[in-house]
Amino acid sequence: MNHVFRLQVGPVAFRIGSEWRGPVAALRRLYAGYPEPGRVCDFTVRLEAQRPWRRWLRPSVAIRGDYVLPDAAPLPLALGLIAAEMGMNLQMALGQKRFLLLHAASVERDGRALLMTGHSGAGKSTLGALLGERGWRFMGDEFALLDLERGLLHPFPRAASLKNESLGLFGKVDPERLGPILEGTPKGIVRHLRPNAEAVARMGEPARPVLILFPRFGRDLEPAVREVGAAEAFMRLTQASTNYVALGERGFDSLARLVGSVPARAIDYADCAQAEALADSLWRAA
Amino acid sequence: MAASLYAADRPDSLSFVELDGLTLLYHRRSGLTHFLAPPAPQILAALAAGPADAAAIVERIGADFEIEAEDPAAAIAARLAELEAAGLVWRT
Numbered sequence: 001m002n003h004v005f006r007l008q009v010g011p012v013a014f015r016i017g018s019e020w021r022g023p024v025a026a027l028r029r030l031y032a033g034y035p036e037p038g039r040v041c042d043f044t045v046r047l048e049a050q051r052p053w054r055r056w057l058r059p060s061v062a063i064r065g066d067y068v069l070p071d072a073a074p075l076p077l078a079l080g081l082i083a084a085e086m087g088m089n090l091q092m093a094l095g096q097k098r099f100l101l102l103h104a105a106s107v108e109r110d111g112r113a114l115l116m117t118g119h120s121g122a123g124k125s126t127l128g129a130l131l132g133e134r135g136w137r138f139m140g141d142e143f144a145l146l147d148l149e150r151g152l153l154h155p156f157p158r159a160a161s162l163k164n165e166s167l168g169l170f171g172k173v174d175p176e177r178l179g180p181i182l183e184g185t186p187k188g189i190v191r192h193l194r195p196n197a198e199a200v201a202r203m204g205e206p207a208r209p210v211l212i213l214f215p216r217f218g219r220d221l222e223p224a225v226r227e228v229g230a231a232e233a234f235m236r237l238t239q240a241s242t243n244y245v246a247l248g249e250r251g252f253d254s255l256a257r258l259v260g261s262v263p264a265r266a267i268d269y270a271d272c273a274q275a276e277a278l279a280d281s282l283w284r285a286a
Numbered sequence: 287m288a289a290s291l292y293a294a295d296r297p298d299s300l301s302f303v304e305l306d307g308l309t310l311l312y313h314r315r316s317g318l319t320h321f322l323a324p325p326a327p328q329i330l331a332a333l334a335a336g337p338a339d340a341a342a343i344v345e346r347i348g349a350d351f352e353i354e355a356e357d358p359a360a361a362i363a364a365r366l367a368e369l370e371a372a373g374l375v376w377r378t
Contacts, residue, residue: 230305231321238319245317249301252312252319256303 013037023080045087093242099145107136113207123217129160152206233264289339
């Protein structure tokens with residue numbers, strides 16, 4: 001690989017190699033201030049030319065690494081940041097064995113963590129990033145890592161991936177923290193937001209989960225809260241986990257402990273102010 | 287025709303967790319997680335004493351629980367068929 005970037009995100013160390021300078025330069029700028037891994041990296045992501053000659057003619061990035069999906073679609077070079085993000089997701093989803101991996105956003109206050117999970121488009125990523133700008137410590141918008149022994153949530157504060165309309169909610173952040181506007185991605189317009197300095201400085205600090213939220217966004221929804229029983233929470237979290245089955249009984253035990261000890265609520269909201277108010281009131285009661 | 291005898295895995299190869307009146311079961315042999323409602327967990331517990339047919343299971347469960355059904359053996363036989371489809375019991 002001609003260009004290499006090493007990146008520590010929470011407890012996971014990545015080595016991202018690219019045949020082009022562009023994606024690595026964009027990663028260096030987006031992740032300015034992140035610690036460099038001090039040891040052997042957990043995962044390698046490789047951004048390679050789909051065919052050798054395509055490095056020069058209409059370059060197209062194929063995502064490779066320790067774990068490969070044979071039919072992963074190549075992306076145009078301009079979307080190198082997205083390719084790197086997808087590569088990191090893929091390595092985590094297929095290779096992570098130390099933690100139960102939940103497709104969830106998480107934030108922390110007073111040493112206690114709020115976990116938010118839901119289908120794509122439910123708003124967990126936006127909510128996580130938003131709360132991270134409003135007095136909470138941002139722990140991650142994509143993956144929450146549940147410690148299999150102690151039941152603590154570990155941060156995975158990669159750059160938050162802001163999409164489409166949600167970009168307008170972050171107009172006041174320092175522009176230095178924002179990546180380039182990426183159009184034509186599989187999820188529409190995407191712009192990355194580097195977590196604030198506190199989130200980066202404290203990426204090694206886990207927190208005890210005390211509340212699980214299943215947010216649901218809809219323009220016509222009335223704000224509402226519904227209690228989610230432990231069995232339903234268990235089922236929904238197995239669906240939100242990429243490695244539950246691979247972890248076997250250790251995954252079963254840790255998830256059963258989580259839902260048995262942490263209350264869960266489903267919330268409906270039509271705008272972020274409602275969601276923030278609901279999260280705040282439920283947090284105070286938890 | 288003699289009633290079918292059913293067997294289940296030994297209790298030490300199953301892990302049970304109670305949540306909200308449901309029982310979560312981790313089945314070590316398959317690595318699968320199951321959500322069970324009564325009387326399925328009670329049937330598996332009854333089979334820990336050895337293979338049995340539906341009528342014998344009714345007797346074993348009846349020692350500890352009241353079974354609310356007009357024909358308890360038929361009700362248990364229906365649950366046994368479901369457990370068999372899930373791979374948690376089999377006919378001997």
